[in-house]
Amino acid sequence: ILLPQFSTGISPHSLVDFNGISMTRVFTSNWENVQNFQARPDDILIATYAKAGTTWVSQILDLLYFGQTERQKTLPIHERVPFLEVYLPPNMSGTEQADNLPTSPRLIKTHLPYQLVPKSFWEQNCRVVYVARNAKDNMVSYYHFNRMSYGQPAPGDWNTFFQNFMEGKSMYEILWQEADLSKNSLHVLLYLADTEREIDKLCSFLGLSPSAEEKKMILGGTQFDNMRKNYMANYSTFPLMDFKISPFMRKGKVGDWKNHFTVAQNEEFDEDYKTKMTDPTLEFRTTI
Ligand code: A3P
Numbered sequence: 001i002l003l004p005q006f007s008t009g010i011s012p013h014s015l016v017d018f019n020g021i022s023m024t025r026v027f028t029s030n031w032e033n034v035q036n037f038q039a040r041p042d043d044i045l046i047a048t049y050a051k052a053g054t055t056w057v058s059q060i061l062d063l064l065y066f067g068q069t070e071r072q073k074t075l076p077i078h079e080r081v082p083f084l085e086v087y088l089p090p091n092m093s094g095t096e097q098a099d100n101l102p103t104s105p106r107l108i109k110t111h112l113p114y115q116l117v118p119k120s121f122w123e124q125n126c127r128v129v130y131v132a133r134n135a136k137d138n139m140v141s142y143y144h145f146n147r148m149s150y151g152q153p154a155p156g157d158w159n160t161f162f163q164n165f166m167e168g169k170s171m172y173e174i175l176w177q178e179a180d181l182s183k184n185s186l187h188v189l190l191y192l193a194d195t196e197r198e199i200d201k202l203c204s205f206l207g208l209s210p211s212a213e214e215k216k217m218i219l220g221g222t223q224f225d226n227m228r229k230n231y232m233a234n235y236s237t238f239p240l241m242d243f244k245i246s247p248f249m250r251k252g253k254v255g256d257w258k259n260h261f262t263v264a265q266n267e268e269f270d271e272d273y274k275t276k277m278t279d280p281t282l283e284f285r286t287t288i
Helices: 031-035 054-066 070-074 094-099 119-123 135-148 158-166 195-206 212-221 224-229 263-276
Strands: 016-018 021-023 044-048 107-110 127-132 186-190
Touching: 031 094, 044 054, 054 070, 054 107, 054 127, 054 195, 054 212, 054 224, 127 195, 135 158, 135 263, 158 263, 186 195, 195 212, 212 224
Parallel strands: 044 107, 044 127, 127 186
Antiparallel strands: 016 021
16 A cells, blocks of 8 residues: 655644644645635636545436546546545545546535635636535544554544544545635535435536436436445555555445434534524435
8 A cells, every 4th residue: 555655743642733624744745825725717626524425416417428438448537527625645646637537517525614615716717626525424434544544543443433523523624614605606415315316406506418328327326335345436556545444435325424423412503503503494304
């Protein structure tokens, strides 16, 4: 396994306070280039809290814009949709990858909180697709991801992870609550809601009108079982993950939090959530 090679300083996996946000060096060491990144007007920024369904929507957008082409068959999703703030030397940084993307539009992914997104995205009035997932499942997914990904801080056991997460000692930590959701250039997509409806809404936001056949191809190509088997979408080509601990395409379900949260943890979470999430327009499903 190729671990990131940072020349000096603290471990790449330790959390550091970065502009008030908990991050690791994997996401902060290329900051100057991230901050100065030059967005283009037709760029589409895929913004999510990590593990909210980023890969799912990346695949939807890639199929919508570029169809089932050679690119789908030969380039892994993390090359088709670069991760803006990531830097795992000796690999190319996310900004460099985005700069080198030959496509138009460019699909670019970020987990940065709203206030840290490079300002050129706003200046260029780029369209932003934000994916939101119910926070309990998002947290469980993140726990398993931290177990298997070498780029993340080690989570400890579930109870330790839960406590740290509740205390804000977890990566990124902040959702896009401060984003102005009524902004014309921002569209919010709900993970595992009615996919066909979400795709229709996404298309009208993007001004696209795929044929019935194209829509069918997109629905099929982004189904969990199909993406799980798709080597160009399931991250099996990415070196810093141990699928023996937990696969990237883990369950893809709503409600797995019930297999992890204790009754007391659920109460603590609900209490905290009520004080922090005040947007009544988003309706998440925590069970099916
Ligand atoms: P689970 O760990 O709950 O299974 P991200 O892409 O933001 O890292 O999110 C990863 C989560 O999305 C994982 O959730 C993964 O299984 C799920 N996922 C990925 N592709 C999916 C798809 N096509 N349909 C449903 N869920 C998907």
